[in-house]
Amino acid sequence: MSDQNAPLPAEPKPATPAMASTAPPFRDLAAVRAEIDRIDDALHDLLMQRADLVAHMAASRLKNGAPTFRPGREALILRRLLQRNRGALARPALVRFWREMIAASLAQQGNFTVAIPAETGEDSCARLARAHFGVLTPLKLHSTPFRALAAVAGGESAVAILPPPEDAERPDPAWWMQMEAPRLRVVAALPFLAAPDASPQGYAIATLAPEPTGRDRSLIRIEPGADHSRPRIAALLTAAGLPPRWLIRRESPLPMALAEVPGFLAEDDSRLAALPFPRLTILGTYAEPEPEA
Numbered sequence: 001m002s003d004q005n006a007p008l009p010a011e012p013k014p015a016t017p018a019m020a021s022t023a024p025p026f027r028d029l030a031a032v033r034a035e036i037d038r039i040d041d042a043l044h045d046l047l048m049q050r051a052d053l054v055a056h057m058a059a060s061r062l063k064n065g066a067p068t069f070r071p072g073r074e075a076l077i078l079r080r081l082l083q084r085n086r087g088a089l090a091r092p093a094l095v096r097f098w099r100e101m102i103a104a105s106l107a108q109q110g111n112f113t114v115a116i117p118a119e120t121g122e123d124s125c126a127r128l129a130r131a132h133f134g135v136l137t138p139l140k141l142h143s144t145p146f147r148a149l150a151a152v153a154g155g156e157s158a159v160a161i162l163p164p165p166e167d168a169e170r171p172d173p174a175w176w177m178q179m180e181a182p183r184l185r186v187v188a189a190l191p192f193l194a195a196p197d198a199s200p201q202g203y204a205i206a207t208l209a210p211e212p213t214g215r216d217r218s219l220i221r222i223e224p225g226a227d228h229s230r231p232r233i234a235a236l237l238t239a240a241g242l243p244p245r246w247l248i249r250r251e252s253p254l255p256m257a258l259a260e261v262p263g264f265l266a267e268d269d270s271r272l273a274a275l276p277f278p279r280l281t282i283l284g285t286y287a288e289p290e291p292e293a
């Protein structure tokens, strides 16, 4: 037997059937479509099983009164799937499918609406809310970000999606300056799939306890002292082991700064104790977004 005809070493077995090649050598269109129908049936069976499990979880009080919306758990699900994603399925498509699926299971577990401030523009909160909570989740429009926050604080909506903070001076206080923390907390940065150095296009705010995911970021609001310029605040945070990814400062109606720092920051974190600011509030902690490509 020549080398050419020698039996080939066995192909390494895929770790799971899902990782097997999905492009068998079909010769005619009808055969490919029959295979697609077979896969659709299998997917549908699994989706029904998933929905039944969620229904069981909701009905059996397995969650024991815990909130329906678990942004940390959602981030962990998506991270795990993105990690195992292979072949032709694009990462944005994968995230799209699962966001719709998760939105469906949120809807299954009770009334779930998203509060957003009325606005226009391509990067609007409505577009982010649709991308994150799917096309069927009801969006409730409010005249201002504060009213959207009040709807969440009052239990009318489960979550608000608000625009990213900007340091441009405006007559009105920004939402982050008046947000009632820790009752309200930033629980997600959107979109979840983003360029590694991109700033979030919006934030999700809810009345939830923080949940670490292993790779998180935290938002801290600082009421600075007289000698705490923006560079000085950045230097103090860095010296304390909390180098800001970004930092903004507003002067009106009161001097206030907001910093995003890497990691999951708890109220009792020793790094906070050393900081000399008159007041510091953790506004939230959330999963670091995953890279698009």
Ligand SMILES: O=C(O)C(=O)C[C@]1(C(=O)O)C=C[C@@H](O)C=C1
Residues within 6 Å of the ligand: 054, 063, 068, 069, 070, 071, 073, 074, 077, 101, 102, 105, 106, 109
């Ligand atoms: O794990 C839960 O607690 C669920 O409610 C299930 C589920 C999901 O569909 O996977 C739905 C909503 C939560 O935000 C997180 C996860």
